[in-house]
Amino acid sequence: MPAPKTQTLQRQEQITQAALDLINDSGVTGLSIAGIAQRVGIVPSAIYRHFNSKDAVIDAVLDLIKLRMLANVAHAGSETSDPIEQLKLLSQRHAAMLTENRAIPYVVFSDTVYTGDPGRKARVAQIITTYLGEIETIIDRGRKDGIIRKDIVPATAAVMFLGLILPAAVLWNVSEGKFDMITHVKNAWPAFERSIVA
Amino acid sequence: MPAPKTQTLQRQEQITQAALDLINDSGVTGLSIAGIAQRVGIVPSAIYRHFNSKDAVIDAVLDLIKLRMLANVAHAGSETSDPIEQLKLLSQRHAAMLTENRAIPYVVFSDTVYTGDPGRKARVAQIITTYLGEIETIIDRGRKDGIIRKDIVPATAAVMFLGLILPAAVLWNVSEGKFDMITHVKNAWPAFERSIVA
DNA sequence: GTAATATGTGAATTGTGAATCACAATTCTT
DNA sequence: AAGAATTGTGATTCACAATTCACATATTAC
Numbered sequence: 001m002p003a004p005k006t007q008t009l010q011r012q013e014q015i016t017q018a019a020l021d022l023i024n025d026s027g028v029t030g031l032s033i034a035g036i037a038q039r040v041g042i043v044p045s046a047i048y049r050h051f052n053s054k055d056a057v058i059d060a061v062l063d064l065i066k067l068r069m070l071a072n073v074a075h076a077g078s079e080t081s082d083p084i085e086q087l088k089l090l091s092q093r094h095a096a097m098l099t100e101n102r103a104i105p106y107v108v109f110s111d112t113v114y115t116g117d118p119g120r121k122a123r124v125a126q127i128i129t130t131y132l133g134e135i136e137t138i139i140d141r142g143r144k145d146g147i148i149r150k151d152i153v154p155a156t157a158a159v160m161f162l163g164l165i166l167p168a169a170v171l172w173n174v175s176e177g178k179f180d181m182i183t184h185v186k187n188a189w190p191a192f193e194r195s196i197v198a
Numbered sequence: 199m200p201a202p203k204t205q206t207l208q209r210q211e212q213i214t215q216a217a218l219d220l221i222n223d224s225g226v227t228g229l230s231i232a233g234i235a236q237r238v239g240i241v242p243s244a245i246y247r248h249f250n251s252k253d254a255v256i257d258a259v260l261d262l263i264k265l266r267m268l269a270n271v272a273h274a275g276s277e278t279s280d281p282i283e284q285l286k287l288l289s290q291r292h293a294a295m296l297t298e299n300r301a302i303p304y305v306v307f308s309d310t311v312y313t314g315d316p317g318r319k320a321r322v323a324q325i326i327t328t329y330l331g332e333i334e335t336i337i338d339r340g341r342k343d344g345i346i347r348k349d350i351v352p353a354t355a356a357v358m359f360l361g362l363i364l365p366a367a368v369l370w371n372v373s374e375g376k377f378d379m380i381t382h383v384k385n386a387w388p389a390f391e392r393s394i395v396a
Numbered sequence: 397g398t399a400a401t402a403t404g405t406g407a408a409t410t411g412t413g414a415a416t417c418a419c420a421a422t423t424c425t426t
Numbered sequence: 427a428a429g430a431a432t433t434g435t436g437a438t439t440c441a442c443a444a445t446t447c448a449c450a451t452a453t454t455a456c
Contacts, residue, residue, distance in 0.1 A: 005422055005433050027309030033414060045416080046434050054414065108368070109307030111225030125372040156385045159369065163361025163386075170306070170364070171357065174323040187354045188361075195393035203403045203452055231444060243445080244404050252444065 016060040023103035028110040083142030095185040214258040221301035226308040281340030293383040
């Protein structure tokens with residue numbers, strides 16, 4: 001029996017989410033139109049009613065990821081006004097998010113993502129840059145408040161902040177979840193804090 | 199005309215190196231038997247005289263990467279006996295190596311690598327773990343010498359050390375080489391040092 | 397020098413997955 | 427309610443890449 005007809009806007013959301021889920025389970029390599037279709041409950045060719053190509057689906061997934069990452073920053077900002085506390089909170093939330101969504105590192109790292117569309121890489125770069133920009137803003141505020149050392153370059157510190165989480169995510173990934181990244185981030189935090197506080 | 203016959207051992211080296219080069223240029227996705235064969239100067243089917251499968255080639259590439267990474271550590275150890283200096287040196291050499299061999303992050307990150315053989319992921323994990331182990335050893339020595347803080351857990355610090363380089367490598371990669379990772383590592387080092395020295 | 401072995405070659409096979417298309421069923425417009 | 431637009435379906439096409447195989451040629455062993 002045919003699947004019930006559903007408006008393109010909703011289907012697009014379903015398809016994007018299914019694609020993200022599929023990447024979570026099988027990596028970017030495992031992302032296939034057939035796989036997405038199965039999860040959504042429609043037939044592969046039906047995907048093309050809502051997206052022009054597989055590349056377009058991947059682009060939508062990227063948008064979704066960007067949304068989630070920035071939502072994280074916004075949330076940390078609403079919890080406390082202390083820059084250091086914001087960073088600490090963000091590091092934990094970011095780690096937690098990656099634990100639940102391995103798709104994010106998969107997509108960000110995978111060269112598969114870049115090979116399709118030439119501009120894709122630039123999109124990913126833009127997502128990371130935007131995220132880093134938010135972190136820089138937090139650090140800069142801390143500097144002006146005198147909480148963070150003056151000789152810290154916000155851009156450098158922001159990348160280092162990422163370094164608090166990124167390698168942990170990689171380890172967590174290759175170790176099949178055995179490496180506890182949440183704990184690592186918690187343990188590493190004091191050292192990171194020590195390196196930037198005034 | 200047929201390519202000159204060459205002993206399997208040499209061919210295996212050529213093939214492995216060609217595979218690494220190909221990944222450098224086109225990512226793991228771009229790694230094809232045909233592509234490798236072309237670079238080596240033989241016909242695709244000839245690859246199978248020297249490797250049982252494409253998976254076997256990838257395994258060989260992993261071995262090569264492991265070799266290069268550990269050679270780096272050994273070199274840093276031979277330059278100086280001061281643990282802090284060793285780490286500093288290693289960070290710079292590691293960054294330089296990744297700049298020349300983007301294949302390494304490609305392979306380590308790419309899920310493509312894991313999908314083939316189930317044990318592949320464990321192999322990658324083992325490479326990273328071994329590398330981290332070497333770093334831990336250096337840190338541990340520094341602790342015993344009193345140069346590095348006692349409250350630093352070597353395992354945590356080793357992962358943080360990786361965090362000095364890894365996010366920079368990602369940025370360098372997505373920015374098409376515009377982000378200067380060598381400079382970043384150099385700039386970030388003082389902060390990292392500050393976080394671990396006694 | 398001859399047989400055995402190793403290496404190289406091109407054609408053919410196989411599998412996979414994205415994309416297209418004609419047609420069917422549903423929903424929307426008026 | 428009729429016609430237009432939207433969405434779903436199954437068959438099919440297309441490109442591409444890994445692998446196999448029968449055969450050719452060079453190297454090695456004896």
